[in-house]
Amino acid sequence: MIVRELTEDGTLSIQTDTFLDAGRWEGRAFFADWAGTSAGVIDVRDPATDAVIAMVGVGGADDIARAAQQARAAQPAWARTLPAERARILNKAADLLEANSAELIPWIMRESGSIQPKAGIEIEHGALFIRHAATLATQPMGVMLPAMDGRSNHARRVPHGVVGVISPFNFPLVLSVRAIAAALACGNAVLHKPDPRTPIAGGIIIARIFEDAGLPKGVLQVVPGGAEAGEAMCRDPNIAMISFTGSAVAGAKVGEVAGRHLKKVQLELGGKxxxxxxxxxxxxxxxxxxxxxxxxxxxxxxxxxxxxxxxxxxxxxxxxxxxxxxxxxxxxxxxxxxxxxxxxxxxxxxxxxxxxxxxxxxxxxxxxxxxxxxxxxxxxxxxxxxxxxxxxxxxxxxxxxxxxxxxxxxxxxxxxxxxxxxxxxxxxxxxxxxxxxxxxxxxxxxxxxxNDQTVNGGPFAPFGGRGKSGNGSRIGGPADIEEFTQWQWISTKAQASAYPF
CATH class of the missing domain: 3.40.309.10 (Aldehyde Dehydrogenase; Chain A, domain 2)
Incomplete structure (x- = not known):
């Protein structure tokens, strides 16, 4: 955690833990590197005590546009990165998450009001989601199609480009990383907006593990923000898909705005x-x-x-x-x-x-x-x-x-x-x-x-709902490749031939 103390000369001394070095990220967001935002800084408060535990950069529309442009510029090289290398980086990020669990669990507890076992589950499941995503990178991404007209045909799954991820406060780490890791594994760049109430567990931690794991600069952007930032993501032409987890009311708004801009939308909403x-x-x-x-x-x-x-x-x-x-x-x-x-x-x-x-x-x-x-x-x-x-x-x-x-x-x-x-x-x-x-x-x-209650989830099962619980999309397990890539048909002739016109 961050410890703030006044020195004898009246200046503020900030002492930090090793992995979440506040000197690196406090008051900033994660673009191609850690940097300030045009929309300023917000306090992060412990819901149990209302005490300020950190400050982070908060994104507005201009910050979202900046991040989306950088992510789109970085994405093609990431998509060309060998699948085994993408998998290696993802597995390294999972290693870092587990190795630093003792430091990270108190952050999740204080920021989201979690008891210790629940915070520990977030670390455990977060690492599992990342490791599952790593396996996606090396899955077959194409099929041969029947020949026609003397040409050969095949179809392959290709990344969308930039995926915008919007996550909630309740399980901030897991509900962020499950989409981020899968999207990255499939060759997308990601612009992530964690809930402004939980930007550390839902964003800073994730940025840090991928930064230290060697993810190329710009491929992951983490910009905390509220409704303005979320709407900007749904409108931004550099973002091809929105993955949203949250309330049905907010999800309907996301679907409406993103739909008007012809983006693919994956919605995981509430339930009764x-x-x-x-x-x-x-x-x-x-x-x-x-x-x-x-x-x-x-x-x-x-x-x-x-x-x-x-x-x-x-x-x-x-x-x-x-x-x-x-x-x-x-x-x-x-x-x-x-x-x-x-x-x-x-x-x-x-x-x-x-x-x-x-x-x-x-x-x-x-x-x-x-x-x-x-x-x-x-x-x-x-x-x-x-x-x-x-x-x-x-x-x-x-x-x-x-x-x-x-x-x-x-x-x-x-x-x-x-x-x-x-x-x-x-x-x-x-x-x-x-x-x-x-x-x-x-x-x-x-x-x-x-013969079980309703609170179940994990990286290997397709997760999602019907009606007000979502738009029929799924996240996790075999659904990840379907959600975070799209089909491309490729036909090949040995040489071009003339047509009647």
């Missing part, structure tokens, strides 16, 4: 994810799954378990177990002790959570645990009797709220789960695998987990 607990489920196991899915990282996860659909015969018993678990989850500053839940990212988000909880209670739901907060620390909350028409049933909460909904039949469970406009993830827990699968196959989601 249902966990269906059948009457034959082990309730202790089911409650453990439901609590993890609803409360992990304060519920600030797109795959969070937003609805717990419990068969009416077990709903009360399951709810009792959830209430017990909620009562034993301490909330507080992750950097000061052993807590299960850290802070909500902002005061506005706390107000949004409280509005949804209050609406549910006003409309007849029972508040059995939590429902209160001290500043940004929101207690693990359990609502029973949640029904359609309540905000808690309809909307993504992005807070630690377990919403229990009762159902009477398998068909009703399917109908309740599919009532959402979202379609990201779902889980079904049952001792009857065939029954669980039969229910799961009817759910309109991008990822289905049988």
């Amino acid at each position: 994810n249902a966990l269906i607990v059948l009457d034959d489920a082990d309730l202790d196991i089911a409650a453990s799954n439901a609590a993890w899915g609803a409360f992990l990282h304060q519920g600030q996860i797109c795959m969070a378990t937003g609805l717990i659909l419990a068969h009416h015969s077990v709903a009360d018993a399951l709810t009792e177990r959830l209430v017990t678990k909620a009562a034993h989850l301490p909330v507080g500053d992750p950097s000061t002790g052993q807590v299960a839940l850290g802070p909500i990212i902002s005061d506005n988000q706390v107000a949004s959570i409280q509005k949804i909880v209050d609406d549910a209670v006003a409309k007849g739901a029972k508040l059995l645990a939590g429902g209160t907060h001290q500043g940004r620390f929101y207690a693990a909350t359990v609502l029973a009797g949640v029904k359609p028409g309540m905000l808690a049933f309809e909307e993504e909460i992005f807070g630690p709220v377990a919403c229990v909904v009762s159902f009477s039949s398998d068909a009703e469970a399917v109908a309740l789960a599919n009532a959402s406009d979202y379609g990201l993830a779902a889980g079904v827990i049952s001792s009857d695998l065939g029954r669980a699968m039969a229910i799961g196959e009817q759910l309109n989601v991008g990822q289905l987990h049988i």
Whole structure:
């Protein structure tokens, strides 16, 4: 971390850790090199204490244009770089991320309000995503096509050019690097805009590992910024594709603006994810799954378990177990002790959570645990009797709220789960695998987990959703080459021939 101290002569002394040397990046963004931005500097604050932990350069439209031009100029040489060399650089970046984990984990904790295990998962999964991307670089990128008219034909996958990546605050490292690494592996240059609330975990760390790994200058640009910078990326003619992770509202805006400029768009948005607990489920196991899915990282996860659909015969018993678990989850500053839940990212988000909880209670739901907060620390909350028409049933909460909904039949469970406009993830827990699968196959989601909760992800699976959860695109696993390259058809004749005209 950065330590600021006043010396005896009144000047400010800044001491830094070795890898994230603040003298290199503080107050700057990452262009072809570290440099100031025309839009100035912003403070980065710890959401638990509101203390300033660093300052970074923030990008405006002019900074985005500058970065996009530099990335486009650097991309052709990177695309010509031998696949094995691209893979070597990516693997080196993963090595650096793992080797410096002890220094980087506290940054993730303080910047995003993460507890230590969650921050550690970001390092672990971040390295896995990079290593998976490295394997993409050496995959076959072409196929032979049937001959016609005496010519030979083949098709190959080619990079788009410059990919713009826009990432959120909640898992800032993983949700940034999964797109950045895959795009780089396929020969694209990348302009990345991390959320301005988490520019270090979501941007500076990534810039540093690729810088030290030997990525050529200009191939990766990291410019933190807000809505102005994001809109500039969607409009910029030097950017061919936008990969966006965030809310459905913001994603719709990204899709609209980028679409007007004929860019490819990959959207991974929110979710109102249902966990269906059948009457034959082990309730202790089911409650453990439901609590993890609803409360992990304060519920600030797109795959969070937003609805717990419990068969009416077990709903009360399951709810009792959830209430017990909620009562034993301490909330507080992750950097000061052993807590299960850290802070909500902002005061506005706390107000949004409280509005949804209050609406549910006003409309007849029972508040059995939590429902209160001290500043940004929101207690693990359990609502029973949640029904359609309540905000808690309809909307993504992005807070630690377990919403229990009762159902009477398998068909009703399917109908309740599919009532959402979202379609990201779902889980079904049952001792009857065939029954669980039969229910799961009817759910309109991008990822289905049988006998597991909804918060799952990794580098080897195609991740994405339907409806308000995305535009049908996927990221990860076999989907990466499809998303970050495009087909080019090449036909070859031994020599040119005349045509009738």
